[in-house]
Amino acid sequence: MEISTFELLVKRIAPPPAPPTVARRVVQGYFLTISNLEDKEFLYTLDFHISLPTPPDPDRTLAGNAVVLVDVAGANQPLTLSPAGATVNTTRFSTSFRLGAKQTASLQLLPDLTPALLADPNPDLEVRGFVRLRLPAVFSNAGRPFPIFRRVPQSDSPVKVLLNPEIRGTFLPNNFPGGDGDFDQINYPLPLASGKSLNEIAPEPGGPIFIPTERIPQLVDQLPLRDRPTIDFAELEEEDRAAALVEVISQIEPSAANLQNVSDLLSKLDIPIAMELIRQ
Incomplete structure (x- = not known):
């Protein structure tokens, strides 16, 4: 199911020729709060579909520019953003995570703030697209030796979740990374494609893997x-x-x-x- 749009930014709020003193840099990420309302654990997959410019631009892709984190009730845990060999021409990126029964997680897609990016007085990272949530089929042989290569659905019926997507941003001081660290922050909710927070995800049917x-x-x-x-x-x-x-x-x-x-x-x-x- 489609969830919402998203936009990642690391850039000045007013590009040149505006003077740096009035054009602070903003770092903006995508946050999704998701609750598993069912009585069992499930594996979820998020797909991030991005828009590409013509010609491709390394500052307009998630490849090498983003990290994904998940937090249930403790410290942030890094997730893998695939495909591993993504290029400036890749348009879909995915990550998967498990969420236990009745648990709520914060899923975060953030710019990868490297020292070089933070030191750049005029960064230009800007990536936007939309997000899909899936309940993928999983490997199983149902206790039988054949067929070996097969995926099966995780559930016999749609799975209920609560969703809350939002954008959060931090304005960096003009002299960052030096200075006293005087940060300002913003956050705002994003409209859900379904128009409601309570949603049902249809499990993928699975089948043989050839x-x-x-x-x-x-x-x-x-x-x-x-x-x-x-x-x-x-x-x-x-x-x-x-x-x-x-x-x-x-x-x-x-x-x-x-x-x-x-x-x-x-x-x-x-x-x-x-x-x-x-x-x-």
Whole structure:
């Protein structure tokens, strides 16, 4: 669901040729208070969709310019803003966090205030866009060996949340980072796209995750030996045997010799399936 717009700023309130003495710098961030009204923990994902200028500008993107924090009832905890390899052409950034039953969190998207940015007398960081909240499907095999690569919905019904987005800004003294630290602050609420604070998020449906067959050996090689999957075919349920066979057969090079070998193996297992190569 769409939540609101957002805008990040680190810039003078009046650009040149206005004199610096009357054009303080403002640092502005996006804050979202979210309450999980349900009786279980959920994993939430926030998507930040940004607008890009033409041509792209490194001061108009979240890539390398922003940090994300979450605070439930203690110190701020950093979150990951993905994709990790974002560039000036990236238009969507995401972060995920868990929120327990009946808990409330403060989620903050803030400018990354590096020493160089704070020392710049005329910074020009300005990023705006809109925010979406999702309830992503999560990995699960439901206690069965197959299918392995699958996501399932976190809930069978929409999940209730309370939302309150706002903008908060701090005006830096003209001589900052020197001087006596005389700061001024502002904050104002943002209108919610739904028009109400109480909202319901529909869970994403999930489904199978398709991995190219050429990637599977590489993924297995990266596993420690103790963690590599071993399946006793004889102990599998009939449904799981079928799923295992489909997984294995899908990785076979379709040559006449290979298919004949598979047919011979299936015959020994009393599985009435024969395979042959059909040329188009």
